[in-house]
Amino acid sequence: WRAEEEMRENGLTLRHVESPGGEYKFGNYSLDGMLERPGEGNNLAIEVNGCFWHACPHCFPDDAAIVAGGETAGGIRARDAKRIAQIAREFEVEIIWECHLNRLLEDDPAMKAFFDNTPDSGPIDFHDAFFGGRTGPEWLGASVINAETGELRARTIKIKDFNSLYPSMNMFTNYPVGHPTLVHFDKDVDWCKPADMVGEDGDILEGIIKCFVVPPRHVHCDIPVLPLRMNKRTLFPLCRKCSELFPNGAVDREYSCPHFEDEERGKIFFLI
Structure with missing residues (x-):
């Protein structure tokens, strides 16, 4: 700069x-x-x-x-x-x-x-593989009164929360130890499960991975699962650029993401 x-x-x-x-x-x-x-x-x-x-x-x-x-x-x-x-x-x-x-x-x-x-093509910072913080609720209140009739109406109210995986990871997951072996290759991949994560030598990659992830435009789950730290908040977005446009959050049921370029929607993640 x-x-x-x-x-x-x-x-x-x-x-x-x-x-x-x-x-x-x-x-x-x-x-x-x-x-x-x-x-x-x-x-x-x-x-x-x-x-x-x-x-x-x-x-x-x-x-x-x-x-x-x-x-x-x-x-x-x-x-x-x-x-x-x-x-x-x-x-x-x-x-x-x-x-x-x-x-x-x-x-x-x-x-x-x-x-x-600015693309981050530098070395891995292991601390960036961990995310902390809490996300705020998406909706602070919901009325069970019909605005037109004034009568009570049936309404289902849900809350969805992310349970921390740190305790289970510490108990059951392998961690890299010792001096790391650096594996570097630059190509597009379509990794959907651990068995897909194969390096150029054919070996399955295990450890901490730094990669540019492009979120899918349509997900078959209720909430995206890859975290992103932005504006001192932990977010789980489907588009990085949309997160930047609403730094304080927003509720707009008619909003549709206008971004199609991978560079706008994607983000570099550090994954274990």
Whole structure:
């Protein structure tokens, strides 16, 4: 996002971890982002610092605070200052802190939309395979009084809930252990059951899978089952774009999803 406008206007390239050559190497350091501008000494090095791992001075102002790896905030900041000073001898340097980035995402809808719509082709984050939170009821009240006659009428009221599978998974399901074996292939698949999940070598895949899932347009169940975290809510949508259009929810019985492109309806999921 920081370099998008400059890249678009001037045809520049941003080198990062997902680039074909990986992160830009400078001595013993790997840079989070390198905006390669024409001319000597004009390149922009972009460092995106996690607040806990790099001891953000706003979040951890006390130098004696213990943060990542049991180190003090002051010690981490001193080491980082030496690293940044070495990089700044060759490049312009811009540091973006995690907390500042999160505030920008909350305040700038265009920036958030850019982040949400940028394909995530990076490595698996195992934490993303777990979803927490509760969903609100779809309907808060239902009247049993006939509005026209004022008489009581028979009406069935239902509530549907998702029971957490975590306890049963912990009891009966296999978990990946040890250093993982990475399996990467990029192709369209039609997996409907575990036996369908076969890799390019013919072996059945077991573990944590990162994949782009396109929900079916018609489901033979009452409620979709793949969760999606959006706007601090846990949703079970059939269309990602529709979920974005109604961040606070809505009830519209006449609504029909207008989205047909896979990129609009689908979402990257982390599945066990």
